[in-house]
């Protein structure tokens with residue numbers, strides 16, 4: 001291995017619910033992990049030069065992208081940090097306020113698989129982001145993520161309970177409160193997402209379709225339980241944003 005390919009660096013995606021970390025040696029993503037916001041142990045304002053992430057020193061080059069401005073500030077003070085902005089993303093037609101996580105995931109999907117691609121990011125929010133073969137952003141959608149849909153029902157009502165994300169789809173026609181919430185949210189969600197996928201595949205039949213984000217594997221499982229006809233065209237990849245950051249890093253910003 002030559003020096004270039006073994007060069008170590010860290011990628012940090014600051015998401016809405018937590019921080020997503022990637023440790024690279026050159027182009028190889030060796031490790032990923034998540035931490036909470038405001039984690040004292042890794043707060044660079046408290047431990048400027050010697051903060052350890054597992055056994056990794058934060059003196060490594062750090063490439064940061066963020067959708068949470070208040071958290072971005074913490075990391076900008078750390079030495080050896082590069083902040084990725086929308087202007088750094090080599091995709092056409094991105095609108096000014098699109099989330100950098102969406103742009104990076106779409107770039108990562110195209111880089112790792114191919115363009116055209118449709119990314120479905122099941123995080124705090126659930127987003128769809130479509131890019132054509134010329135690397136042009138076509139459009140997308142934003143809706144509340146899975147957990148958020150359940151949480152909003154329970155926090156805004158007196159009688160509806162707080163329930164964990166279920167493993168099973170269950171019966172569409174439910175006979176108790178919990179199952180009715182599960183059915184209502186999940187069947188509506190998967191049929192809605194299917195209409196987006198079907199429409200996208202009609203326009204871009206050779207597109208890659210990639211699920212990512214904290215709930216991606218569970219979402220894929222729901223599609224499987226529902227015997228989705230395009231299941232074999234769906235890929236689950238939790239590291240799309242890291243492939244996007246790697247692709248930017250190659251450009252040496």
Ligand SMILES: Nc1ncnc2c1ncn2[C@@H]1O[C@H](COP(=O)(O)OP(=O)(O)OP(=O)(O)O)[C@@H](O)[C@H]1O
Nearest residue numbers: 015016017018101122123124125145147213214215
């Ligand atoms: N330990 C965890 N902490 C928070 N969410 C988790 C955890 N494990 C699984 N999840 C699931 O991941 C989802 C959040 O996804 P993700 O971590 O991709 O979101 P995020 O940090 O807000 O990033 P983004 O800004 O991309 O949405 C939640 O809906 C939750 O169900």
Ligand SMILES: CC(C)(CO)[C@@H](O)C(=O)NCCC(=O)O
Nearest residue numbers: 067097098099100101102125142
């Ligand atoms: C939609 C989220 C919250 C998903 O993480 C993020 O991408 C974001 O803050 N986006 C800005 C709005 C937009 O993408 O149009």
Ligand SMILES: [K+]
Nearest residue numbers: 016067068069
């Ligand atoms: K907000």
